[in-house]
Amino acid sequence: MRTLPKRLKKGDTVGVISPSSPPDQENLKKALPFLEELGLNVKLGKSVYEEKGYLAGTDKERLADLHAMFRDPEIAGIFCAGGGYGAARYADQIDYAMIKENPKVFWGYSDITFLHTALGEYAEMVTFHGSMLASDVGKPEFHERSRRMFGQLFEPFELHYTEEVSPLETIVSGVAQGQLVGGNLSLIRSAIGTKFDLDVKGKILLIEDIDEEPAEVDEILNHLRMARKFDEAAGIVIGDFKNAEPNKRKPSFSLEQVLADYFSGLKIPIVKGFKIGHCEPHFSVPLGALARLDGDAKTLTILPGVQ
Template sequence: MINPKRLRHGSTVGVIAPASPPNVQSLQKAMPFLNNLGLNVKIAPHVSSTYGYLAGTDEQRLHDLHMMFDDSDVDAIICAGGGFGTSRIVDSINYKLLKQNPKIFWGYSDITYLHTAIRQKTGLVTFHGPMLSSDVGKKEFDPLSKSMFSQLFHPTLLEYTESTSPLHVISEGEATGKLVGGNLSLLVNTIGSKYEINTKNRLLLIEDVGEEPYRIDSFLSQLKLAGKLDEAAGIVVGDFKDADPKKREESLSLQEVLDYYFASLNKPVISGFKIGHCFPHYAVPLGSKATLSSSSKSLSVQPGVS
């Protein structure tokens, strides 16, 4: 794996919107946070563009991504928001350019597709963390979520225990492997493509938002049938926001769905991690070596920067 270089005071962050249009007001409110970290900010040309539910055409969003990786003055790239659209550009990305210019790449949600493709095509460690319009620019953005950006300035061993949030052991065990994954629905979308998520001997992180138990059941069923659950070394269950059943009066609970797929896996599976569409939002480097342990109810992740 390639660990991008750490940030320093005076480093420049490039802002892109590779999926849906960000909330411009919320994005503007996020700028002082970056400035207070001692960072300069460069906004990509098409961040405020719109093309239906996309932040500009595929060509425009791809241009911004390539521009920021190619710009030697830019030290990190942070996504303004998620939504939809990264799968439309993933096959046109110049992965050679990205590999020759490794730098911090940060986002989550729909950005999961880019995390997966970039890691598997280039070996670059990327970061699953709060985005500018979606999180940083909101009043709910809390101190713990803010503190997660410090890992970009100093190589940091992350230790997630119940001191951060209550954790629930679904299946016991301990395993070490590269941490991969992200948004569950986006991971499922990779199945059958050249960017299909590789979970073999890896710790698989899953999270999602606004999906009812029957939908989560469907996603996990596809991962199971594709062999992704059996191949994984362990499962890190992040936050599933707004997962209460709405369309169906009779429903399995989210916990019943998780137990069905994970309780008999004979590998560590722990839920309750505040990773995903939530506050606090715990940021983690994807591709870094990590250890998941049921005995200590913990997730340990090696530093993402060098």
């Protein structure tokens, strides 16, 4: 069992960092009042303003921000401004023992998937796959349902995903229970063969991605297949695959054909259509929390991610 971070309370101070690429400053500026509306005080990390090529400062600077926020006893939670690329570059330098002693709400997705996997494995804590500030909250299309998902940080409650949220399709029926793990498909693949290789044995695997056309999704899924990830998982939750349209390679299979090719013959419950990923609304979920996927009823139930 992973450690549940303490719930947030009104009046708490939370940190904002950029673990990967530089955030859009205008969108971030528009997003910060949302945290204040939640009753939170905000402390910005130095990486939020740094820019070094496609990175939000050097690896050393971004790592220092991450460490500082976990070490600071006045910081109750940490929100990522955005994703992009770069979190994996310093994952092997993180002080996991220190973070394990100071578990806190840690919230983000996309490139942050690498940190979710690392913190789950080596700090043994639940983290949150949720909307990011500059990438989502600060944009006009930020959905009311996405907004409400932050409530799970203040009061422990079970999450119930049904077709009231979005249409779902069962690829393989059945029921599975286990920790919910995963996130961005490309980042899961990038960790294979490293010490941060995602452990999916007996767990429910969540996958989502953006800007990967069907042939590229095919390539990644084949890599996971040959790495035996699908043989080890208890169930698979297929989230949003934004812009998964043929571009460079025409003619092409559709995304639906690719998913069916890899998943329809498996003997574990697999359901697709979840609004989890680069989408609005974004259904935010605690990674490492216990979940139940019911392919017959087309539901996903997740236990609370905070205590």
